[in-house]
Amino acid sequence: MEKAELIYGGKTIGLPVVTGTEGEKAIDISRLRQESGLITLDVGYQNTGSCMSEITFIDGDRGILRYRGIPIEELAERASFSEVAYLLIYGDLPNRAEQAVFSQYLTQNSMIHEEMLRFFDGFPPTAHPMAILATMVNAMSVYYTDYYTEDFQAQTFDLMAASLISRIRTIAAYSYKHSIGQPHIYPKPDLKYTANFLYMMFDSPVDPYVPDPDIEKVLSTLLILHADHEQNCSTSTVRLVGSSMANLYASICSGICALWGPLHGGANQKVIDMLENIDRNGISIEECLASAKDKNSRVRLFGFGHRVYKSHDPRARILKQCAKTIFRNSDRRDSLVNIAIELEEAALKDEFFIERKLYPNIDFYSGILFRMIGIPTNMFTVMFAIGRLPGMIAQWKEMHDATPLKIGRPRQIYTGSTLRHYIPLEERP
Numbered sequence: 136m137e138k139a140e141l142i143y144g145g146k147t148i149g150l151p152v153v154t155g156t157e158g159e160k161a162i163d164i165s166r167l168r169q170e171s172g173l174i175t176l177d178v179g180y181q182n183t184g185s186c187m188s189e190i191t192f193i194d195g196d197r198g199i200l201r202y203r204g205i206p207i208e209e210l211a212e213r214a215s216f217s218e219v220a221y222l223l224i225y226g227d228l229p230n231r232a233e234q235a236v237f238s239q240y241l242t243q244n245s246m247i248h249e250e251m252l253r254f255f256d257g258f259p260p261t262a263h264p265m266a267i268l269a270t271m272v273n274a275m276s277v278y279y280t281d282y283y284t285e286d287f288q289a290q291t292f293d294l295m296a297a298s299l300i301s302r303i304r305t306i307a308a309y310s311y312k313h314s315i316g317q318p319h320i321y322p323k324p325d326l327k328y329t330a331n332f333l334y335m336m337f338d339s340p341v342d343p344y345v346p347d348p349d350i351e352k353v354l355s356t357l358l359i360l361h362a363d364h365e366q367n368c369s370t371s372t373v374r375l376v377g378s379s380m381a382n383l384y385a386s387i388c389s390g391i392c393a394l395w396g397p398l399h400g401g402a403n404q405k406v407i408d409m410l411e412n413i414d415r416n417g418i419s420i421e422e423c424l425a426s427a428k429d430k431n432s433r434v435r436l437f438g439f440g441h442r443v444y445k446s447h448d449p450r451a452r453i454l455k456q457c458a459k460t461i462f463r464n465s466d467r468r469d470s471l472v473n474i475a476i477e478l479e480e481a482a483l484k485d486e487f488f489i490e491r492k493l494y495p496n497i498d499f500y501s502g503i504l505f506r507m508i509g510i511p512t513n514m515f516t517v518m519f520a521i522g523r524l525p526g527m528i529a530q531w532k533e534m535h536d537a538t539p540l541k542i543g544r545p546r547q548i549y550t551g552s553t554l555r556h557y558i559p560l561e562e563r564p
Contacts (some may be wrong), residue, residue, distance in 0.1 A: 363526025
């Protein structure tokens with residue numbers, strides 16, 4: 136096996152080099168502390184691999200994203216969200232029989248326990264949908280105890296996974312209806328995944344929902360593009376919590392809470408705020424770019440640049456085409472789309488952004504598309520969570536399939552006080 140060598144204190148320590156299927160290399164430091172007394176320090180784990188995974192491959196320099204080896208472009212164009220969910224969780228695209236069974240599980244588990252509706256009665260209308268979502272997902276471990284044991288069991292996992300994927304859209308739609316004071320709409324068993332969610336969101340006795348194939352396709356694409364993205368903050372949280380053998384519901388709840396943060400799942404809201412500010416105040420594209428480049432300005436260009444992608448975000452390219460597709464319908468025209476396209480084209484020609492590799496990311500167009508579908512801004516992160524759920528489940532399963540399961544236990548470098556002793560209160564100055 137290829138090895139790297141670390142010389143410390145006159146001693147040479149050999150560290151195995153691990154190579155992935157796409158040629159990625161990593162230095163295995165799992166025995167470094169035992170052999171040298173050293174640990175590594177990597178704040179934010181920016182250069183630390185926490186696991187070996189077969190689920191998602193990213194090459195940021197070349198703008199590549201693949202689920203189980205399949206390019207994201209192919210999946211976005213040709214696959215359904217349920218197919219992608221199955222692919223991520225089980226490793227391969229389902230055959231017809233497997234797809235039929237999985238779809239049946241989703242349909243049978245689309246309704247939530249009637250007793251859980253009382254939770255909604257207790258939430259104020261102003262409650263954030265992400266708070267409701269996290270609460271209700273965690274509560275599923277109370278109402279669906281037949282679906283799991285504390286030990287991972289493959290025979291009950293299928294039901295748990297389908298239950299979460301199906302019911303999360305129902306919970307999300309119910310939270311929206313609750314916030315606007317409308318009655319809940321029960322799911323329809325004859326509607327497909329995204330159509331059913333849209334039906335529960337927008338149907339009402341006075342304004343029946345009429346399915347729109349373009350909108351359904353765009354929403355499915357959005358969910359597919361969000362389905363997994365390697366070891367990001369929320370996914371890593373699911374793995375860390377799940378490593379203690381916490382049940383799937385609790386683990387997913389932790390991931391939803393991590394996703395809630397504005398530096399993670401809430402970024403597309405910032406893009407909408409930026410575009411609305413440009414539109415409302417009549418700011419020109421030139422003025423916007425000039426302010427973003429000014430060190431003394433507080434203006435930030437949200438939706439540009441990515442920690443991973445350095446040439447382009449493949450998901451952003453797909454969503455740009457989606458925006459153009461539904462924008463062709465005059466009933467859906469939105470001034471923010473034109474501003475976004477003009478802003479992107481101007482930034483891509485500007486040397487300042489080219490040199491710094493600041494290209495549009497998925498957040499730049501996802502917020503616009505959610506807005507055009509009719510999703511309120513405070514539910515953008517909820518939509519992210521619905522899409523990311525299959526990836527979280529897949530990562531949780533992959534970790535539990537590994538033998539042995541190791542609990543996450545990061546190290547630290549202590550920088551506090553050295554030894555000191557307790558002083559009684561009456562003797563303190």
